[in-house]
Amino acid sequence: MEILATFFNVGLVVATIRTTTPILLVALGGSFTTKAGIFNIGLEGQMLIAAFFAVIGSIWTGSSFGGMLIGVAAALAFALVYAVLVVSFRANEVVVGLALNILAGGMTISLMKAIFGTRGSVVGRGIVGLPKVQLPGARDILGPSYAQLISGYTPLVYVAFLSVPLLVLFYARTRLGLYLRVVGEKPEAAETLGISIARVRYIASLLCGLFAGLAGAHMSLGYITMFTENMSSGRGFMAVAILIFSAGDPLKVLLGCLLFGFADAFSLRLQILNFPSYLILAVPYAVALLALFALSWRTRPKLIRETLETMRNALAGKPQDSGGKLPSDNRP
Amino acid sequence: MDIAVKLQGITKRFDAFTANDRIDLSVRRGEIHAIIGENGAGKTTLMNVLFGLLQPDEGTISVNGKPLVVTSPAVAIAEGLGMVHQHFKLVPSLTVADNIFLGMEIRKRGLIDRKAQIEQARTLSRKFGLNVDPAERVAGLSVGIEQRIEILKVLARNARIIILDEPTAVLTPQESRDLFATLRSFVEDGMTVIFISHHLEEVMAVSDTITVLRDGRVVATRGKSELSKRELVRMMVGRDVSFDRRPRSPGSGRAVLSVSDLWARDDRRLPALKAVNLSVSAGEIVGIAGVAGNGQTELAEVLSGLRPASHGSALLHGKELLEHSPAEIRARGLAHVPGDRLARGVDGNATLSANMLMGRQRKQPYSRRGLIDWRAVDRETKALMQRFDIRARGPRDLASSLSGGNIQKVVLAREFTAGGDFLLIDQPTRGVDIGAQEAIHSEIMRQRADDKAILLISTQLDELAALADRILVMFEGRIMGEIDGAAMDEESIGLMMAGIDPVAAAEV
Ligand SMILES: Nc1ncnc2c1ncn2[C@@H]1O[C@H](COP(=O)(O)OP(=O)(O)OP(=O)(O)O)[C@@H](O)[C@H]1O
Ligand SMILES: [Mg+2]
Numbered sequence: 001m002e003i004l005a006t007f008f009n010v011g012l013v014v015a016t017i018r019t020t021t022p023i024l025l026v027a028l029g030g031s032f033t034t035k036a037g038i039f040n041i042g043l044e045g046q047m048l049i050a051a052f053f054a055v056i057g058s059i060w061t062g063s064s065f066g067g068m069l070i071g072v073a074a075a076l077a078f079a080l081v082y083a084v085l086v087v088s089f090r091a092n093e094v095v096v097g098l099a100l101n102i103l104a105g106g107m108t109i110s111l112m113k114a115i116f117g118t119r120g121s122v123v124g125r126g127i128v129g130l131p132k133v134q135l136p137g138a139r140d141i142l143g144p145s146y147a148q149l150i151s152g153y154t155p156l157v158y159v160a161f162l163s164v165p166l167l168v169l170f171y172a173r174t175r176l177g178l179y180l181r182v183v184g185e186k187p188e189a190a191e192t193l194g195i196s197i198a199r200v201r202y203i204a205s206l207l208c209g210l211f212a213g214l215a216g217a218h219m220s221l222g223y224i225t226m227f228t229e230n231m232s233s234g235r236g237f238m239a240v241a242i243l244i245f246s247a248g249d250p251l252k253v254l255l256g257c258l259l260f261g262f263a264d265a266f267s268l269r270l271q272i273l274n275f276p277s278y279l280i281l282a283v284p285y286a287v288a289l290l291a292l293f294a295l296s297w298r299t300r301p302k303l304i305r306e307t308l309e310t311m312r313n314a315l316a317g318k319p320q321d322s323g324g325k326l327p328s329d330n331r332p
Numbered sequence: 333m334d335i336a337v338k339l340q341g342i343t344k345r346f347d348a349f350t351a352n353d354r355i356d357l358s359v360r361r362g363e364i365h366a367i368i369g370e371n372g373a374g375k376t377t378l379m380n381v382l383f384g385l386l387q388p389d390e391g392t393i394s395v396n397g398k399p400l401v402v403t404s405p406a407v408a409i410a411e412g413l414g415m416v417h418q419h420f421k422l423v424p425s426l427t428v429a430d431n432i433f434l435g436m437e438i439r440k441r442g443l444i445d446r447k448a449q450i451e452q453a454r455t456l457s458r459k460f461g462l463n464v465d466p467a468e469r470v471a472g473l474s475v476g477i478e479q480r481i482e483i484l485k486v487l488a489r490n491a492r493i494i495i496l497d498e499p500t501a502v503l504t505p506q507e508s509r510d511l512f513a514t515l516r517s518f519v520e521d522g523m524t525v526i527f528i529s530h531h532l533e534e535v536m537a538v539s540d541t542i543t544v545l546r547d548g549r550v551v552a553t554r555g556k557s558e559l560s561k562r563e564l565v566r567m568m569v570g571r572d573v574s575f576d577r578r579p580r581s582p583g584s585g586r587a588v589l590s591v592s593d594l595w596a597r598d599d600r601r602l603p604a605l606k607a608v609n610l611s612v613s614a615g616e617i618v619g620i621a622g623v624a625g626n627g628q629t630e631l632a633e634v635l636s637g638l639r640p641a642s643h644g645s646a647l648l649h650g651k652e653l654l655e656h657s658p659a660e661i662r663a664r665g666l667a668h669v670p671g672d673r674l675a676r677g678v679d680g681n682a683t684l685s686a687n688m689l690m691g692r693q694r695k696q697p698y699s700r701r702g703l704i705d706w707r708a709v710d711r712e713t714k715a716l717m718q719r720f721d722i723r724a725r726g727p728r729d730l731a732s733s734l735s736g737g738n739i740q741k742v743v744l745a746r747e748f749t750a751g752g753d754f755l756l757i758d759q760p761t762r763g764v765d766i767g768a769q770e771a772i773h774s775e776i777m778r779q780r781a782d783d784k785a786i787l788l789i790s791t792q793l794d795e796l797a798a799l800a801d802r803i804l805v806m807f808e809g810r811i812m813g814e815i816d817g818a819a820m821d822e823e824s825i826g827l828m829m830a831g832i833d834p835v836a837a838a839e840v
Contacts (some may be wrong), residue, residue, distance in 0.1 A: 173443040182423050182434060189421040192385065193435035193485075194406030 012265055014148050017157060018223055019268075019284075020261025022047070022215045024160045027239035027253045028167060029211025034248035035171065036204035037184030042082050042097035043212055044236025045104030050075035050216025052108040055127055055227040056115070064128040064221050068156075071220070072213030078104065079209025087201045101236070109229055121228035129225035130154040130218070156218040163211075167250035180204055212236070238288060256288065263287035335397065336361040336493050336524040337382065342391035344377050346733070349725065351377040353548040355391070359493075359541075364515060364525045366535045369545035369568055370765040371737025372723040375528045376418055378545070379495050383415045384408045395493070414491025416482045418498050418528075418736050418763065419674055424471035428464050429453040432484050456484055460514055472599030475672065476503065476624030483511075494518065496527040498736070500534060501763045503791070507623065512538045530737075530765050532561050544568055569767040577798050577818065578777050583615015588665075588754050588785035589635075594644035596634050604630040606809040608644070612785040614753070617776070619800030619817065620789040623829055627809035628789045629671055632758045635787070636668045637661045638676075648754060662691065667752035669743055671759045671789070673736075677743035680732030684724060685713045687731050688746050720745040721771060737764040744772060748779060755779060758789045773799060793825060807831040 026043050033040035053074035058067025078100055085091040109119070116122050131154065138151035171177040182190045183200045190197055215235075220227045238260055246252030263284035270280050337359040344352040351374045359365045367375050380386040382393060384402035393400050395411045402408050408415075422431050429449040438448045453466035462480040470481065479499065486494055494515075500508040512534065515525050529535050535542060542559060544551040544567045551567050565573050590611040598604035604627045612618045620628055633639035635646060637658040646653050653661050662668070670676035678687045689709050692698050697708045713727035722741045724734050731739060744760060760776065761769045776799055780786060790796050796803050800817040805828035812828040815821070827833075 169443075173446075175437050175439065175444060178426075178430070178434070178437065178444065181425070185425055186421065186423045189423050189431075189434065192383075192405050192415065192417065192421050194404060194409050195435055196404075196406075 010145060010149060012269065015265035015268065016258065016262045017149075017153065017161075018261075019264040020257050021153075021157045021160045021222070022218050023235045023239055023242075023260055024254065024257040025156065025163075025215035025218060026212045026236055027242050027257055028160070028163050028250065029208040029215070030239050030243045031167065031246075031248040031250060031253055032180060032204040032207040032211075034243045035180045035184050036201050037187065038086065038201060038204065039093045040082070040097060040205070040208060041094055041237070041240050042078065042100045043208070043239050044232050044234070045097075045101035046075040046078045046082075046209055046212035047216040047219070047236050048101075048108060048230065048232045049078055049104040050213040051220040051231055052111065052216075052227050054217040055122055055220045055225075058128045058221060058225075059126050062126070062128060064130045067128065067221055068130070068214070068217040071217040072210060075213030075216060076206060076209040079205045079212070082209075083202045083205035087198050087205070105230060108227070112227070112229070119229070121226055123226040127221070127225045129223075130156065130221045133158065154218065154222045156214055156222060159214065160218075164250050164254045171250070176200075176203065234285065238285060241289065256291075259291050260284050260288040334361040335359070336395070337526070338394045338397075339378070339382065340392045340394075342378065342381055342388045342393070344374075344381055344386060344388050350548050352381065352388070355545075355548075355550055357543060357550065357553070359524060359526055361396075361524050362519050362522055363540040364519055364527065364538055366539035366542045367526065367528045367545060368530070368532070368535055368542060368564065369551075371741075371763075371768055372735040373545040373765075374548040375545055376497055376735065379415065379497055379526070379528065382408070383413060383495060409489060409491075412490070412492035413495065414486035414489050414493070415495040416479075416486055416497060416499055418501075420475070420478045420482055422470045422478055422481060424469070426470060427466065428468050428470060428473075428481055429466035431470055431481055432456070432466070432488050434485075436489065453484065453488075456488055460484070460487060461510060462514075474625035474629060476507065479503065492522070493524045493526070496525065498528050498530065498763050500529060500531060503624070508534060530763065530769070532564055532766065535564070536561055546570075565766060568765070571767075573766050573770045575766075575770070575773075575794060575798055578773065580777070580780065580801070583613060583780070583801075584783055585616075586614045587611050588614050589646065589648055589787065591635075591646045592644060594631075594634065594641055594646060596630050596639060596641045598630055603642075604809050605634065605641075608809070608811055610787075610804055610811065612754070612787050614785050615780060615783045616802070617780055617786040617788055617800045617817075619796035619803040620787065620806055621793060621796055621803050621825055621829060622791070622806035624791050626806045626829075628758070628806055630809075631806075632668070632671065632756055632789060635661075635756055636666060636670075662750075662752065665752045665754050667747040667750045667755050669747050669755070669757045669760055671762070673739050673743050673762075678731040678739055680730065680739075682731060683728045684717070684722070684731060684734075684742060685709045685727040687742055688713045688716060688727075690746065691750060716745040716749065720775070721768065737768055740764050741768065741772070744775065748775060753784050755784050755786045756789075757786060759791065760788070761790075761792070761795060769795075793820075793822060796820070805829055 026047050030040055030043050050071040054067045054071025057070025058064050061067065082096055082100055085096045086093050112122060113119060116125070132152050133155055135151040138147040142149065171181060179190065179195055179200050182195070183197050187197050190200070219231055242253055242256035246256055267280045267283035270283065335358050339355060339357040342352050342355040343350065355378060369375050377386065381388045382402065384405045384407055393402055395413065400407070400411060423434070429446070432453050433449045437444045438452065439445055440448070450466045457464050457466065462484055464477055464480050464484065470478065499511060503511060515538065519525055536556065539556055541553060541555055542564065543553040544564065546568065562572070592609050594605055594608040595603065596605040608631065610618065620631070622628055630639060634641050637653070637656055641654045648661070648664055648666065651664070653664065674680060685706065689698055689704070693704060697705065698712070699705060710727040717724065717727065720741045722745065723738050731742060734742070740763060757776070760772055764772060776786065788796065788800060797817065797820045803815045803817050803820060803825065805812045805815070805825055807829060808831060812831065812833065815825060
């Protein structure tokens, strides 16, 4: 019981909420492009570049808010380049996304070297972290130990979680949300009604950049105020996986991200038990992928049946057009 | 004279191919102007140019006397043009009302007002007698209903010049008559209608002026009264075409398909087939008549293994075919020409060769030692293109770049040569020009003479009259009755299609 209590407590919930935030932000951003029919794997790079420029911005302006704005601007610049190449020049989405990810990785490293003269990470040097928001009244209502469940997070945590219902409303009830879905599902329909596919896709890409930028700023100015090489560490790709399984639906995105965040927070706790740290670092990714896989379990019978059938035919060495003799005509 | 639309010297090329060649066309305000021509004559291309979906290489457009550069459909819509496309452009996951108001949503405080949209869509559908349920999702609706939604979409935009590209291809004669009554009331209101059709009877019945296109050029524009149907056919095809009942010899009578007490549900889980009994023998064409959406699609899907049956049996050569996969049923002799050619007939993004290859990728000479021999596929495809008169530049053309009728011929060519002895043919001549219709009918009769068993689903009564040995009439998932194809009587079929038993009706 003692052990369990050290694992499962209010602190774990709070930690889950914190670790969920960056991936939730970036995945919600990706939901715009997913809905608009763009397979955007450039999330990782947009997040990383934003994290770096948020740090620089906070040093230059001396304010965390200024840092956040500059970080978001950097992500938007990347998103714009992405949109120009993919939407206007019809370049391959995956290739452009990958290229921009690689560019972001290399650019942050070389800029870090040029500006700070270091490799690895930037710490201190006047970086201003985002403030913690104390909700007035939270202590009175929930008491001192539970107040931290809703109060004391950085502003972007609230932005991330409040965005979920807003996005649900956005897709269901606003014109832009509807157009995004239509452009993704049936572009010809949009075209014939005079809705510009290119414009909608640009907007989707830029909205995506905005959220990826917030995610990046949260990473480097949120709970830790520093930038390290490749600090997004695959969260952008994780978000892509979640987007594939959720088809960009905000509620399903939230579920997927919570799962990842929980596994992430939980693995931090596991460190108490002295597991090898590289194993622990892999836990959240493995858990999230397994869960996502489990979600698609119901398509299993058909998949397996068809695979077995193909293998049986291949093994028997007979082509399938063998004149219609079936192994069995008994109905189950 | 008041001209609503004037096209001058319109030329549209696709690479080296000229789809429209210096076309002049004037449409008077308040008339119904029909545009006819063979598959691939350039009718759809011309309308797409007018509606701003394609940019002409040469030529000018003026609408209501005003020169206009139609850079996009938005420009056309703003000038009061509306277009109902040959291939529907509806969003399946949205409701009927959402689709109707897409691009002109009704909003309240910045949010889409679904209630008001449904209300208005209902008013609109009542006003024009186009019966739809606005709150329903479009996915899973029949093509007939989709057509109505497309027309409502245009009406909701207050279009004054309405272009309809083969609007009646999916409608029954009754529905077409209703539609034309509606179109008549439009022009009486001062609207203008341009429509494309392959049905010369309806063209003759409803239009004021007729323009004939051939190979991308205007052959003639004449007032209806100056023309006879025969002349029209000559102008279109260059020869006489007959649609009389085909002569036939009796088939062997061996039962190939027998369906008993078959039940199935549609996508909304409502019963779509109710206790269907039928049989088809070798050398026989059994026609299924009925208003679109009365279970014909579901029947075809169940028999081809695409939809589970809830009860009953269907024997192909005496063996149960229900619960088997489409591949297994095909291996036993089914060839299937689906009703919706773009959804199930072809892969539009694949080449003609790849489309012909589907289903035979393991056979000689298409593949050898497990590798596909594309040279052989191209060769076979070329041969089929010739035999079925498929108009395209070559086997490596994308299926989607073909005209509607030619896409249909691709499906027919593949299925009729697949070697099956049970042909399930759903709407074989939907959107096919009359010259090609005749060719397809001849091909179906050739298959019959080869002792194939043929189940022919059609909403076109004249087609059934020309081809079928027996006609079964479907209404709300039931077979209402059977009629001898040689002695077909439109009135009793009409009654049965409306769900009235003619015998009972006669007694009253
Ligand atoms: N996007 C395209 N790319 C290349 N060729 C095309 C394209 N669209 C149409 N064509 C070609 O232009 C010609 C005219 O096509 P169009 O669709 O206008 O014919 P249609 O008269 O409407 O025929 P149908 O009665 O079969 O619908 C056809 O030969 C077709 O293959
Ligand atoms: Mg056409």
